Amino acid sequence: MYKKYILFSFLLILNIGCGAPKNIFVLMPDDNGHVGSLVVTNKGGSQILTEPGQSTAVRNINSAPTNPKTMSQEQIEKEFGAALGAHPLPPKNFILYFEFDGSRLTSESLRILPNILKLIKKRQAVDISVSGHSDRIGSKAYNITLSKQRADWVRNYLIEQGIEPQYIESSSHGEGNPLIPTPDNVSEPKNRRVEVTIR
Amino acid sequence: MRYFTFSFFLLLSTLAHAYAENIIGRIQNAQGESYIVRSSLDIIAENGSSIREKDILKTGHDGAMGIIFKDNSRISMGPNSKLDMKKFEFSPKDSHFAFITNMLKGTFVYASGLIAKLSPDSVRIESPVASIGIRGTKVLIKVEK
Numbered sequence: 354m355y356k357k358y359i360l361f362s363f364l365l366i367l368n369i370g371c372g373a374p375k376n377i378f379v380l381m382p383d384d385n386g387h388v389g390s391l392v393v394t395n396k397g398g399s400q401i402l403t404e405p406g407q408s409t410a411v412r413n414i415n416s417a418p419t420n421p422k423t424m425s426q427e428q429i430e431k432e433f434g435a436a437l438g439a440h441p442l443p444p445k446n447f448i449l450y451f452e453f454d455g456s457r458l459t460s461e462s463l464r465i466l467p468n469i470l471k472l473i474k475k476r477q478a479v480d481i482s483v484s485g486h487s488d489r490i491g492s493k494a495y496n497i498t499l500s501k502q503r504a505d506w507v508r509n510y511l512i513e514q515g516i517e518p519q520y521i522e523s524s525s526h527g528e529g530n531p532l533i534p535t536p537d538n539v540s541e542p543k544n545r546r547v548e549v550t551i552r
Numbered sequence: 553m554r555y556f557t558f559s560f561f562l563l564l565s566t567l568a569h570a571y572a573e574n575i576i577g578r579i580q581n582a583q584g585e586s587y588i589v590r591s592s593l594d595i596i597a598e599n600g601s602s603i604r605e606k607d608i609l610k611t612g613h614d615g616a617m618g619i620i621f622k623d624n625s626r627i628s629m630g631p632n633s634k635l636d637m638k639k640f641e642f643s644p645k646d647s648h649f650a651f652i653t654n655m656l657k658g659t660f661v662y663a664s665g666l667i668a669k670l671s672p673d674s675v676r677i678e679s680p681v682a683s684i685g686i687r688g689t690k691v692l693i694k695v696e697k
Contacts, residue, residue, distance in 0.1 A: 378692070378694075383689050434630070436616065439617050440618050440626060440663070
């Protein structure tokens with residue numbers, strides 16, 4: 354009788370110890386240190402995580418996610434070190450401002466250009482977007498052209514400085530995407546801009 | 553004959569431009585055995601390689617890579633991992649948003665971007681046994697096989 358009992362316990366321990374394949378989810382802060390929330394759901398139920406380092410495990414599609422358990426830094430590094438090492442940096446945004454009605458950068462913005470270049474080269478960035486904008490003086494059609502000229506100016510500058518054209522995507526938003534909303538035909542220097550996003 | 557050649561190149565450049573529009577992200581930090589599987593073909597993943605909808609990304613025992621998407625979201629994967637980029641739509645102008653990915657095996661780091669910010673219900677991150685919802689943060693995911 355004891356033999357059966359021992360065998361059963363042994364098998365049970367084996368099962369728990371070896372662990373059936375499972376999925377693990379860990380909540381982490383974003384690059385600004387801000388911690389959002391994570392909800393893991395399946396047919397068995399749902400589990401919400403709100404503290405950094407908290408993890409939940411799911412054995413199969415019908416077993417509810419387990420209660421939160423904190424994962425140590427060592428464990429996180431051991432399991433996820435390679436994936437963390439390959440994670441891309443968060444994108445960096447620059448705003449360049451233009452003089453009224455044209456593609457002349459303001460003197461302050463001219464001084465920012467070298468910083469943009471430096472960061473692109475430092476990151477070996479392969480995905481750069483340049484979007485042109487205008488304020489609401491002038492017609493919509495005119496401003497589409499104007500904002501495109503501004504975006505093209507910045508894109509051409511980057512190419513002249515040695516950045517691969519295929520890595521730079523240019524778009525023009527006309528007056529439709531203001532930083533500061535204004536009524537029609539109102540001058541607003543902060544909307545006369547090009548936004549450069551470096552990924 | 554000249555007209556034909558001209559039209560041919562015009563068509564080619566139009567297709568190339570349209571094709572370029574289908575890029576949803578690019579590879580960064582690629583190392584070791586890392587591949588993009590597209591139409592059943594293995595393409596070696598290199599820094600700068602473009603990613604398209606329906607691409608499957610996979611790494612070997614020494615592979616790792618990161619992807620940064622057009623909406624600034626980021627996914628990275630460690631060795632022996634496999635990911636299916638099922639759907640990606642980022643068009644704020646007409647409010648078209650979608651981000652659906654299936655993590656099939658391995659280890660992953662996911663950081664949400666603009667699609668999650670502007671339309672959280674358009675984001676579905678799935679593993680074989682669960683799906684996750686995320687609000688502005690980073691998540692680590694391990695899928696054992």
